[in-house]
Amino acid sequence: xxxxxxxxxxxQDQKLxxxxxxxxxxxxxxxxxxxxxxxxxxxxxGLQQGIQQGQRLIIENLLQTRLGQLTPTVTALITPLSALxxxxxxxFLLQLSxxxxxxxxxxxxxxxxxxxxxxxxxxxxxxQLTARITSLLALxxxxxxxYLLQLSxVSREQLLARxxxxxx
Numbered sequence: 001x002x003x004x005x006x007x008x009x010x011x012q013d014q015k016l017x018x019x020x021x022x023x024x025x026x027x028x029x030x031x032x033x034x035x036x037x038x039x040x041x042x043x044x045x046g047l048q049q050g051i052q053q054g055q056r057l058i059i060e061n062l063l064q065t066r067l068g069q070l071t072p073t074v075t076a077l078i079t080p081l082s083a084l085x086x087x088x089x090x091x092f093l094l095q096l097s098x099x100x101x102x103x104x105x106x107x108x109x110x111x112x113x114x115x116x117x118x119x120x121x122x123x124x125x126x127x128q129l130t131a132r133i134t135s136l137l138a139l140x141x142x143x144x145x146x147y148l149l150q151l152s153x154v155s156r157e158q159l160l161a162r163x164x165x166x167x168x
Contacts, residue, residue, distance in 0.1 A: 055089060056082035062093060067105050074106060076141035077113045080148035088120055110137055114148070121151045128160055135163035 059078050063070055081089065096112070099105055114133050118125055136144060147154075154162075 052082050055084075055086075059089075059093065062096060063109065066097065066099050066101055067109055068101070071106055071110075072141040073110055073137065073144065074113075076145035077110065077148070079145045080117060080151070081113065083149060084120070092116055117148055117151060121154075122156055128165075129156070131165050132159060132163040135165075 056078055059081050060070070060075075063074060063078070067074065081092070084092065095116070096109065099109055099112070111133055114136050115125065115130070118129055118133070122129060136147070139147065
């Protein structure tokens with residue numbers, strides 16, 4: 001649309017008939033509306049990315065302070081956490097801040113994070129969902145992060161089927 005309007009305006013030096021002038025007059029506000037809408041979407045996306053980056057830094061700093069050196073799995077869990085809305089993230093961070101700094105703290109933190117992401121998605125966890133936490137944590141860090149980011153689109157049945165528990 002911009003190219004059409006630019007061509008018409010460039011040709012303004014030439015004699016334009018009434019229809020062409022009306023077309024230029026009609027296109028100008030439409031172009032401006034589309035440009036404004038695109039700018040607004042860009043600003044909203046930038047703001048959202050900035051918020052997520054800020055949340056990510058807060059989570060990462062909290063975990064490093066509580067646990068010391070972060071494992072690749074803990075680092076992979078930061079991205080799904082940073083995607084949470086503030087009203088879900090804040091109580092979660094308060095609970096994380098109470099973890100004891102011990103040798104088993106990293107495993108506890110990993111389990112706690114996955115467990116709570118599952119609770120946010122599915123509500124209270126039953127035995128079947130709780131049993132899948134270990135299977136989720138066994139995923140390579142990149143896959144774990146991607147799976148948890150897509151958790152809102154995964155049904156309970158899909159999760160149970162994706163991570164079957166081996167029969168004894």
